[in-house]
Amino acid sequence: MVSITFLGTGGGRFATIYQTRSTGGMLIEDRGRIHLDPGPGALTNMARLNMDPGFTDAVLISHCHPDHYSDAEVLIEGMTRGGINTRGLLAGSVSTIDGIDGIRPAISDYHRQLPSRVLSMRAGDEADIAGMRTRFTPTRHTDASGVGAVFETSAGTVSYMGDTAPREEVTASHEGCRVLILNVTRPFGARLRCHLCSEDVPAIVERLRPELTVLTHMGVKMVEQGPEEQALRLERMTGSRIVAARDMMRLDIGDSLRVNAPTLL
Template identity: 30%
Template sequence: MNIFFVGTGGGRVNLIAQLRSTGGFMLNGSLKVYVDPGPGALYGSKQHKIDLSKIDILVVTHNHIDHYNDAEVLMEAMSGYALQKKGVLVASKSVLEGGGKYDLSISRYHQEKMQQVITGVAGQRNSVLCNGKSAAFSFTPVRHDDETGFGFVLSMDGQKIGYTSDGEYFEGLGEYFKGCDYLIVNNLKAEEDCIPDHMDSGGAIKLLKEAQPKTAIISHFGMKLISSMPELEAQKISAKSGVKTIAARDGMAVGGGEGMESKKSLLDYVKDEDEVF
């Protein structure tokens, strides 16, 4: 299984400036999983030659625009231009139903185009069977503005990929991610620039000390962290946590089970294009 980062930007300022794309990322194995398709997901996928019609599972972890903006477009691609009932949507309750200050962010029309819709709830585990192939999501809690949001650990093809989604560190968070081959951390801020409800490098260090994944990947950077070079921040986190840490870049692929960073296109990791898409 490999991970392809369409976009690695986060935060409301970068959301508008698009110094880095907010297009989310893909997990490519026996099933194709697209996670948090914010603004730039459609354009970035076209740029990187990703066939969106081949997506099996779409995940939207919470109801913030930098995570859901392009979801409906991707769902139209997944469902044969909305002419078929096809694909699996995994999303928070706020995304699917709205509630409180949130309206639903994926229309009922688009939800009905999916073969299966799963509401992700922290603490629950859901198995997904799609095209005769299976994967399992263990949903993890977050401390974030959208209280129905979630992170997850995806088990597929003998590997475990963890994703924190947005949210600040709290004691015990790392317990949910133990045993991960890769842990993707939405690290918005540097250690000295923390804000509530979001992960900063200090929290990431504590998280990685607890979770001890084989490799950590930081992403979803705010403007200040982008300007100060995320690669340097990854080095600091790695040195203080003892966990190998990579700073993601737009268009970067990580895979092959070794946690190696690459500037190559996703196509360079496979012999047959069908194995990617």
């Protein structure tokens, strides 16, 4: 059984500033535990769910925007038991790990030396991340070095497209996914450049035909419009199963896919 816990389902500047939804990223648990994109609220929500950051095996940061990395340094301290045990993996885009084009690295020199391994990932790279074969995928976003990821879990392929504009080559890099996680920042009729909006979802879902699509990384307008209604409309358009994630929701992936209601809010 693989599980994905959504420690936050908000994204974009204002949903992050005002915490319209939390922005703590997600935990993917299979043979090990990956914390993907630990933005503001990651540690607070782990505490609320009684989940120990010390059991984190890998911290993965898709790009150098604070809704994806701001809690990462403290999380790395948790993963390494206060910086005492050298263990775990830190992986991220070139901007996050090394800095690029005037973007400083998101992680300090001190915190980069705490994990056992640090990987700076480009689209097309592959790595073993907490026991999961992981392939990094391209994005088209304001951080040009941003990546998405395809995880080969023991329950099939889980795809995370990351923050991106809709592009053919981005969609094509996620062929064969069983579960597709999309950062859909805006609802129908409120396009925002460099991000996915509800309008973009049908073409992606019809091309990839995943068993389940999960919408997350919602901006203020998306939350105001009602993400569940957006998901329902998209389900009717595509005939495919589409769920709007909620903070603290857990998805269990086994022979079947089970969406568990938030345990705390």
